[in-house]
Every structure is written in structure tokens, then in C-alpha cells.
Amino acid sequence: MKAIAAFLCGLMLGVGLIVAQMTNPAKVIAFLDVSGHWDPSLALVMGSALLAAFVGFAWVERRGRPMLSGELALPPRWPVDGHLLGGAALFGIGWGIGGFCPGPAIVGTAALSGDAAVFTGAMLVGMFGANRLAAANAAARRTFSREASDAAQ
Amino acid sequence: MTIDWHAFTPGAALTGGLLIGFAAAFLVLTIGRIAGISGILGNVLPGALAGRPGSGGERGWRIAFLLGLAAAPGLAAVSAVPMPPVESLVDWPWLVAAGLLVGVGTRIGSGCTSGHGVCGLARGSLRSLAATLTFMAFGIATVWLLHHVLQVPA
Numbered sequence: 001m002k003a004i005a006a007f008l009c010g011l012m013l014g015v016g017l018i019v020a021q022m023t024n025p026a027k028v029i030a031f032l033d034v035s036g037h038w039d040p041s042l043a044l045v046m047g048s049a050l051l052a053a054f055v056g057f058a059w060v061e062r063r064g065r066p067m068l069s070g071e072l073a074l075p076p077r078w079p080v081d082g083h084l085l086g087g088a089a090l091f092g093i094g095w096g097i098g099g100f101c102p103g104p105a106i107v108g109t110a111a112l113s114g115d116a117a118v119f120t121g122a123m124l125v126g127m128f129g130a131n132r133l134a135a136a137n138a139a140a141r142r143t144f145s146r147e148a149s150d151a152a153q
Numbered sequence: 154m155t156i157d158w159h160a161f162t163p164g165a166a167l168t169g170g171l172l173i174g175f176a177a178a179f180l181v182l183t184i185g186r187i188a189g190i191s192g193i194l195g196n197v198l199p200g201a202l203a204g205r206p207g208s209g210g211e212r213g214w215r216i217a218f219l220l221g222l223a224a225a226p227g228l229a230a231v232s233a234v235p236m237p238p239v240e241s242l243v244d245w246p247w248l249v250a251a252g253l254l255v256g257v258g259t260r261i262g263s264g265c266t267s268g269h270g271v272c273g274l275a276r277g278s279l280r281s282l283a284a285t286l287t288f289m290a291f292g293i294a295t296v297w298l299l300h301h302v303l304q305v306p307a
Contacts, residue, residue: 003217005183010218013176013188013267014225018236020169021162026240030160032289032296037157041166046270048170049177053275056178061276066185073185075263077278084280085287087262088269092288094254096295097247101266102190102259103222105252111226113239119252124198126256127191131200134260 001068014107020045023107025099025115032096177272184214189268191259193218243305262288 021027022045030039066072095101100108100119108116177188193215195201229236241248259265262284264273269288273281299305 002184002214006180006214006218007221007224009176009180009183009188010221011224011228012172012179012221013190014222015228015234016169016172016174016176018169018225018229018234019172020166021237022169024237024240026242027160027237029242029296029300030157032292033300034154034293035297035301036155037160038154039157039160041160041162044163044166045170045173048167049174049271050170050275052171052174053177053271054174056174056182057272057276059178060182060185063182066181067183069184069186071185072181074181074187074276075278075280077273077276077280080280080283084262084284087258087260088284088287089262089291090254090258091262091265092258092291093295094251094256094258095266095288096292097243097254097299098251099242100248100251101255102194103265103267105255106190106194106219106222107225108239110223111236111239115241115245115248116239118245119248119255122249122252123256124194124252126253126258127195127260128198128200128256130257130260131195131198135200 005068013103014110016049017104017107022101023104023111023116025104028095028099028101028104032099173267173271174275177267177275180218181272186214187268187272188218189264189272190222191255191265192263192268195260242300247305258288 017023022042027039028042030037031042060066060072064072098119100116102123105116105120105123109120180186180188197212197215197219226236228234243251255265264281264284269281269284274285
């Protein structure tokens with residue numbers, strides 16, 4: 001059941017990206033190009049997406065639990081830290097260079113675009129590298145706290 | 154700034170946005186998860202940290218979600234939805250650099266356009282607001298630098 005719901009959700013989101021033309025990086029760059037001939041379309045995509053998503057989040061938070069799974073697993077809303085801002089800055093630079101963000105990159109690759117596939121391949125390498133780095137940091141922190149507690153004894 | 158009215162597609166933008174938002178609402182209402190594509194993809198890759206709520210493990214629904222996303226062009230082809238062209242303005246070396254930055258940045262920054270820009274803002278997350286303003290600002294600055302200052306050939 002959970003997998004079917006997730007599949008349908010991914011499908012609907014993908015069709016939304018196609019209908020909104022967000023899968024075309026030229027359209028995304030035209031939105032980010034505020035100092036040139038600006039195409040405001042993506043502001044409307046975001047606006048209507050926010051409106052629909054808002055209803056869903058308000059409803060589920062009122063309900064307290066989702067319909068198919070026992071727990072609501074939502075990330076913290078606070079605090080803002082250096083990782084968040086630094087990561088978002090790197091993402092923004094990459095988004096501005098290529099005009100692809102992760103969703104359209106996957107949809108474009110599935111539509112057999114070579115450009116989208118090259119981008120997606122590099123993105124997977126980047127994600128894997130960041131995962132490895134985070135895991136190494138977590139392991140280092142564990143070692144450090146164990147050594148600290150050994151020293152305390 | 155001049156608005157390019159010929160390129161402006163308000164009807165398609167509003168319809169597509171509604172579908173994206175409904176999809177996000179549907180996922181959280183059914184299984185209680187954020188429809189954030191970088192998080193879903195990053196957590197099925199090897200090396201994802203398990204144990205934190207919403208991260209690591211639970212590959213099943215994540216893979217199903219990604220398969221649904223990848224099936225979208227197929228559905229568009231058999232229905233009447235036209236698939237827009239995928240027109241890159243830059244060559245492959247730029248796309249590789251862009252992909253690496255997006256991959257690393259979305260993992261360190263805990264989200265992308267869907268997770269922070271749609272879901273996070275919709276639930277009033279200040280972290281997502283800060284992230285969205287940051288990636289928008291850096292995206293706009295990068296496009297300005299590449300296409301108006303350095304004049305990288307399109």
C-alpha cells in the first residue's frame with residue numbers, strides 16, 4: 001500500500017513538472033534570469049504548488065497521523081545553520097549553471113535526454129560523495145566522544 | 154528587468170504547480186513523508202545515514218516514488234500531455250559541474266526545490282524559507298554571472 005501511494009505520488013509530481021515545463025532547463029534559466037527577458041512562469045508553479053501542499057500539511061497535522069503509516073516523520077523547522085545555508089548556496093549555483101534540479105533531472109533522463117542523463121550521473125556522484133562524508137563525520141564524532149568518555153574515566 | 158510575455162505560460166504553470174502540490178499533499182497524507190526528491194534519492198544511495206527519522210532505511214517507498222517519477226514521461230506520451238523539449242543552454246562539462254554541485258549541495262543543505270521550496274514552505278519551516286531564499290539568490294546570481302557578465306555561449 002505504501003509503495004503504491006508513493007509510486008502514484010512520484011508519477012503525479014513528474015507529470016506536474018512536465019506540464020509546468022520545469023523539465024526544460026531553458027525555461028528554468030529564463031525564470032532565474034531576472035536581469036534579462038524574465039519569464040515569471042515558475043513563480044506561478046511554486047505559488048500553486050504551495051497552495052495545494054499547504055492544504056495537505058494542514059490537514060495531516062490536524063489529523064495527527066497519516067492514513068497508511070503510523071508516524072508522521074517530518075524534519076525540524078528550526079534552527080537555521082551553516083550546513084543548511086552552505087548546502088543551499090552550492091545547490092543554487094548548480095541550479096543556475098545547468099537549469100536542472102533533482103526532480104526534472106530524473107524526469108528528463110527518463111525521457112532519454114542525454115543532457116539530463118549527464119547532469120543526473122554527476123548529481124548521483126555528488127550525493128554519494130556527500131553521504132560518504134556525512135557517514136565519516138558521524139563515525140569520527142562517535143570515536144571522539146568514546147575517547148572523551150574513556151579519558152574521563 | 155523586462156517580462157518576456159511570449160515565453161510566459163501562466164495556465165500550464167498553475168496547472169503543473171497544482172499537480173506538484175497535490176502530489177506532495179498526497180504523500181504526507183498517506184505515508185507521512187516529505188516529497189523531497191533529493192532526500193528520497195539521496196537516502197536510497199549507499200552510505201545514507203540510517204537511524205535519523207525520515208532518513209536511511211525504508212528503501213521500498215522511496216524506490217517506488219522514484220519509479221513513479223521516471224514513469225511520468227511515459228504517461229505523458231500515451232496521454233495528451235505534450236513533453237516539452239529538454240534544451241540545455243550549456244555544454245556537458247558545465248552540466249557535470251552543475252550536477253556535482255546540486256548533488257553535494259542538496260545533501261548538505263537537506264533539500265532541494267521540492268523539499269524546501271514546496272513542502273517546507275507549505276508547513277511554515279523557517280529552515281526551508283532560509284534555504285529557498287538562499288538557493289534562489291545564488292541561482293539568480295549564477296545566471297546573471299554566466300549569461301550577462303561572462304557571456305557563456307548559449
